[in-house]
Structure formats: structure tokens, C-alpha cells
Amino acid sequence: MLNIDSLERGIVIDHIKAGCGMKIYNLxxxxxxxxxxxxxxxxxxxxxxKKDIIKIEDMVDLDLEILGFVDPHITIDVIDEGKIVEKxxxxxxxxxxxxxxxxxxxxxxxxxxxxxxxxxLSGQGDHHYRCVYCEQEYQG
Amino acid sequence: xxxxxxxxxxxxxxxxxxLDVADDIALNPKKYSQVCAGKKLATLFxxxxxxxxxxxxxxxxxxxxxxxxxxxxxxxxxxxxESVADTIRAVSCYxxxxxxxxxxxxxxxxASRYARIPVINGGDGGHQHPTQTLTDLMTIRAKKHRLxxxxxxxxxxxxxxxxxxxxxxxxxxxxGIQFVLISPxxxxxxxxxxxxxxxxxxxxxEEVGNMEEVISSLDILYMTRVQKERFxxxxxxxxxxxxxxxxxxxxxxxxxxxxxxxxxxRVNEIAIEVDDDPRAAYxxxxxxxxxxxxxxxxxxxxxTPC
Numbered sequence: 001m002l003n004i005d006s007l008e009r010g011i012v013i014d015h016i017k018a019g020c021g022m023k024i025y026n027l028x029x030x031x032x033x034x035x036x037x038x039x040x041x042x043x044x045x046x047x048x049x050k051k052d053i054i055k056i057e058d059m060v061d062l063d064l065e066i067l068g069f070v071d072p073h074i075t076i077d078v079i080d081e082g083k084i085v086e087k088x089x090x091x092x093x094x095x096x097x098x099x100x101x102x103x104x105x106x107x108x109x110x111x112x113x114x115x116x117x118x119x120x121l122s123g124q125g126d127h128h129y130r131c132v133y134c135e136q137e138y139q140g
Numbered sequence: 141x142x143x144x145x146x147x148x149x150x151x152x153x154x155x156x157x158x159l160d161v162a163d164d165i166a167l168n169p170k171k172y173s174q175v176c177a178g179k180k181l182a183t184l185f186x187x188x189x190x191x192x193x194x195x196x197x198x199x200x201x202x203x204x205x206x207x208x209x210x211x212x213x214x215x216x217x218x219x220x221x222e223s224v225a226d227t228i229r230a231v232s233c234y235x236x237x238x239x240x241x242x243x244x245x246x247x248x249x250x251a252s253r254y255a256r257i258p259v260i261n262g263g264d265g266g267h268q269h270p271t272q273t274l275t276d277l278m279t280i281r282a283k284k285h286r287l288x289x290x291x292x293x294x295x296x297x298x299x300x301x302x303x304x305x306x307x308x309x310x311x312x313x314x315x316g317i318q319f320v321l322i323s324p325x326x327x328x329x330x331x332x333x334x335x336x337x338x339x340x341x342x343x344x345x346e347e348v349g350n351m352e353e354v355i356s357s358l359d360i361l362y363m364t365r366v367q368k369e370r371f372x373x374x375x376x377x378x379x380x381x382x383x384x385x386x387x388x389x390x391x392x393x394x395x396x397x398x399x400x401x402x403x404x405x406r407v408n409e410i411a412i413e414v415d416d417d418p419r420a421a422y423x424x425x426x427x428x429x430x431x432x433x434x435x436x437x438x439x440x441x442x443x444t445p446c
Contacts, residue, residue, distance in 0.1 A: 106265045108246040112223050115250065122332075123340050133246020134267055135332045 010035075011062065012077040013054040018042055020071065021052030027066055033058065065093045069100075069129075094121050096129060100138050107134035142440055143252040143259045147270040147306040152313055154439075159278050161435040162428070169202065172434060175443045176205035182235035183209035184227065184251075185262065186218055186242045191404055191426065192262050192271070196239045199433035208235060213243075225254045232256035237441055239271075240264075258440035266300035266367075272403050273306040274436065275429040279421050280360060282428070283399040289316030291357055295384050296364035296409055298323040303403040304364055305333055312337050318344040320354050324383045326376065327366070351384055356393045361386070363402045363409050363422075387411045394419065401425060 016024055021039045030037050035058035045051035059078070067074055068090040078086035096119040102109045109115050109131065119129040119138055129138040143149065150158065165172050181200035185193050188211070197207045210216040217227060224242070228251040231238055239260040240248045245267035252259040263269040281287055292311060298304050298321055308329070311317050319338065321329055328347060329338075338345045348354055355361065366381045368374075385408060386400065402410060402422040414420055438444065 104245065106243075106245050106267075108224065108242070108244040108250050108264075111244060112225065112247075112250060114223070114225075123336055128335075130332060130336075131246070133249055134265070135245075135336075136330075137332060 006082065007055055007057060007079040008082050009059065009080050010055065010057040011060065012079060013056070013062075013067070014051070014075045014077060015045070015047065015073055016052035016054065017071055017073070018045075018048070018050035018052055021054060024052075024067070024070060024074075025054060027070060028062060030054070030056065033060065035060075064088070064090060065096060066099050068093045069096055092121055092127065095119070100129065100140075102131040102134065102136065103139070104131065104134045104136040107131060107136065109133055141256075141258055143248075143255070143261075144270050144436065144440065145249050145252055145259065145261045146268055147273045147310040148313075149270070155274070155277065155310075158274065158435045158439055159281060159432070161438065162274075162278050162431040163282075165431045165434050166428075171445045172203055172438070174204035175438060175445050176200060176203035176441065179203075179205040179237070179441060179443075180235040181205055181207050181209075181437065182231050182238040182257075183207060183211075183262075184216070184231065184238055184240040184242075185209065185211050186213040186216065186240075186247070187263070188212060189241055189262070191429070192241060192269075193239075195426070195429045196260075196262065196271075196433055198430050199437055202430065203434055203437060205236075205437075209238075224250050227251075228255045228259070237437060260436065260440070263302055265302070266305075267302050268306045268309075269302040269403070270306050271429070271433055271436065272303045273310050274432040275425050276303070276307050276362070276401055276403070277310060278428040278432050279401060279425045280399065282424070283421055284359065284397075287311070288314035290359040291318050291320060292360045292362060293320040293322055293351075293354060293358040294329075294362045294364070295322040295351055295386075297327045297366045297380075298329045298364070299327040300367055301364040304329070304362070307362065308333055309337055312341050312343050319346075320358060321345060321347045322349070322351050322354065322384065323347070324349060324380055326380060327383070351386070352390060352393065355390060355398075356395065358394065358398055361394065361398060361400050363400065363406075365402075365405065365407050365409055382408065385409055385411060386414055388413045388417065391417055391419070 038055040040053040076088040077084045118132045122128040239262040241262040245265035248261035399421045
């Protein structure tokens with residue numbers, strides 16, 4: 001297995017669905033960071049067979065809302081002095097603000113400037129989000 | 141400060157109280173003739189409307205208040221590109237309460253977040269029309285003396301018919317309600333109503349394409365117009381506009397005490413001959429609409445008769 005240096009201090013985004021590492025990298029705008037960032041693709045996983053991992057050699061604020069929406073199975077390990085000091089498990093966020101856009105041409109979001117695109121998790125559960133304005137379901 | 145944006149913004153108890161006030165207004169209109177003296181209602185209608193706008197204006201005038209506003213988007217600053225958020229901030233300086241109709245869904249909700257006055261949704265696109273629902277509930281209660289334990293047939297354009305969406309949402313809260321949804325396949329109830337309301341609350345319903353087969357089982361038949369203005373493609377409108385026409389002959393199969401409701405305006409979906417049938421309640425709805433909007437304005441402005 002390819003070895004990537006273990007982090008002394010930073011964040012590991014683990015259990016990313018294999019193949020989605022770069023998507024997460026782009027969504028979180030990690031290219032804008034100055035620190036060292038490693039994207040590991042197709043790492044072996046006892047749970048999923050294969051997974052992607054992102055290691056960030058700094059303490060940065062991550063948008064857990066976006067991460068939870070993209071893949072709630074992702075885990076976040078916060079590393080300090082070479083040890084995991086916090087493990088965060090994600091959940092599907094109840095509300096998404098400006099993460100996804102409403103595509104309904106009849107919705108007020110299609111014409112109103114400066115309006116936030118707000119979606120709420122619907123009662124149907126897994127990954128069904130509805131625009132708070134027109135109630136249309138988000139179709140990825 | 142309260143708004144009425146969605147039919148579920150009020151609890152069943154609040155709706156019952158509001159309908160009681162509306163009933164009392166119908167019996168004692170003079171008692172309420174000055175309760176809103178000195179207050180102003182702004183009617184912000186970005187989309188053509190006869191009934192709803194005039195009903196709101198009549199309601200405020202009946203309460204002794206005044207009205208101001210516009211009747212088309214062309215005659216407002218929307219034509220100059222002004223946002224709903226900016227318009228409502230300005231209107232909040234001129235009026236005490238406002239009623240908004242807008243072709244875009246969610247516009248009244250957007251307005252309510254920037255308003256310093258109560259906002260009433262007077263219809264937003266094909267989404268919701270909660271004051272029509274209050275009118276419908278008042279009419280149903282007057283005809284059936286209850287709001288539960290009924291089979292409601294909704295017929296016509298159930299996809300874009302905002303009055304249908306609001307009525308289903310509201311009636312689904314009462315016990316013993318079942319729905320018969322009569323429409324062509326292209327105009328069926330949107331998935332958010334089916335998933336969130338009907339399946340979500342385990343409400344019995346069936347979707348059918350033929351009115352004659354089910355009319356005898358209905359306590360209420362809610363007819364709707366296929367709305368030309370909701371179609372992006374005129375061919376689709378022409379193909380679907382005459383899907384259902386209620387005639388005196390079809391009414392022979394209906395229960396003797398079934399009530400026919402329609403939010404109006406009607407085109408041809410209810411034959412004129414049906415108007416003389418004592419079960420036709422759609423013109424009662426128009427009158428009830430004024431009473432219920434009077435009660436609503438009073439409730440949101442927190443005024444009561446002396």
C-alpha cells in the first residue's frame with residue numbers, strides 16, 4: 001500500500017466513497033489552501049472495500065454541511081500531536097443554504113437577486129431535499 | 141407578528157376560531173364595519189386577478205379600512221427590476237398589512253422575511269393559495285357542518301391548481317378524510333403533495349382518470365379550471381383544457397347532498413345548467429371569501445369589535 005506520512009497536526013477526511021475524493025476536494029475549495037493536502041484514491045477499506053481519503057496538514061474550518069449532504073458516511077478525524085483528538089461523524093443536514101440550487105423555473109429563486117437557495121430535508125428521509133420556497137424536490 | 145403564507149401556518153383551533161368569526165361577520169356585518177378604521181391594506185398583485193384582489197379590497201373596506209396597491213406587475217416597480225424584498229420593505233412604510241399575488245412560487249414567503257407588516261399569500265404560481273382554502277373550508281363547514289369524515293373529489297388541473305394543493309394540505313389534518321384525485325395523467329397532483337401529505341400522513345387516496353366512475357362516492361366535488369397561464373407550451377393546454385366538464389347529466393349520479401365547489405373563474409368545466417342545482421356552492425364561496433378575509437385581516441392586525 002502507498003504510504004503517505006501520518007499527520008502530526010491536521011485533519012483527515014476519511015471513508016470518502018471511492019472516486020469522490022476530488023469532488024470533495026473541489027467542493028471544499030481545498031486548492032485554495034496554502035498547506036499540504038493529500039488526496040488518496042482507492043485506499044483499502046475493511047468497511048467498503050475501497051475508499052478515498054483526504055489529509056490536510058493544518059487545522060481548517062470545514063463546511064460539514066456540504067460534506068454531510070455529499071456523503072454522510074464520511075468521517076472527520078482531527079489530529080494533534082500525531083493522535084486523533086476528535087472524531088466527527090456526519091449526518092444529513094436538516095437545512096442546506098446555498099449548497100444546491102433550485103431548478104424550478106416557476107420558483108422565486110429563478111428571478112430574485114441575492115436570494116439564498118435554501119433546502120430542507122424532507123420527511124421522506126434519505127437525501128430528499130425540498131426548496132423552502134416552491135417545495136420542489138432537488139433532483140441532482 | 142403573524143403572516144399567512146402556507147395553509148398550515150394556522151392550527152386547526154385557530155382556523156376554527158377564524159371561521160367562527162367569519163360566520164359571525166356574515167350574521168352581523170355592522171358590528172365589524174369600523175374595526176379597521178385608520179388601517180391600510182396594500183394589495184400587491186403581480187399577476188391578473190379579479191376575484192381575490194377585489195375580495196381582499198372589499199374585505200378591508202367592509203372593516204372600515206382603506207386600500208392601496210397595484211393590479212399588474214407592469215404597473216409596479218417589478219417592471220423596473222425591483223426585487224420582492226425591496227418592494228415589501230417600501231410597502232411596509234405605507235400600509236399596515238398586505239396581500240400579495242405573484243406568478244413565482246415562494247414570493248410571498250420571501251416577502252414575509254423582509255416585511256414589517258403581516259403578509260398574506262394571495263396565490264403564488266402553481267404553489268399555494270391559503271385564503272382560497274379558508275374560503276373553501278368555510279363553505280364546506282357551512283354545507284356539511286363538519287370538516288372531517290368526508291370523501292373529497294378534486295377534479296381537473298391538480299398539478300398547477302394551487303387551490304387544490306392548499307386544500308389537500310389543510311383537509312389532511314382532519315379525521316376520516318379521503319381523497320379521490322380525478323385528472324389526466326399530465327395534470328396529477330405534484331409529488332410533494334403525494335409524498336409529504338398523502339403518503340406521509342397515511343391519508344387514503346386514489347388517483348383516477350374518469351369522473352363518472354367515482355362521482356357517486358363523493359361528499360364534496362372540487363372542480364378546477366385547466367389554467368392556460370401555467371403552461372409553457374400552448375399545445376399541451378389545448379390538448380388538456382376540455383378534459384372534464386361537469387354536466388347536469390353527470391350530477392344525476394351524485395349524492396343528493398354532495399356540494400360542488402370551484403375556486404372560480406370557470407371556463408367551461410362546469411356547464412351553466414349546473415348553476416341551478418342546489419348542490420352548486422361555488423357562488424357561496426365568493427361571498428364567504430369576503431367574510432373569511434375580513435376575519436383574517438382582523439386576526440393578523442389583532443383587532444376586535446368594540
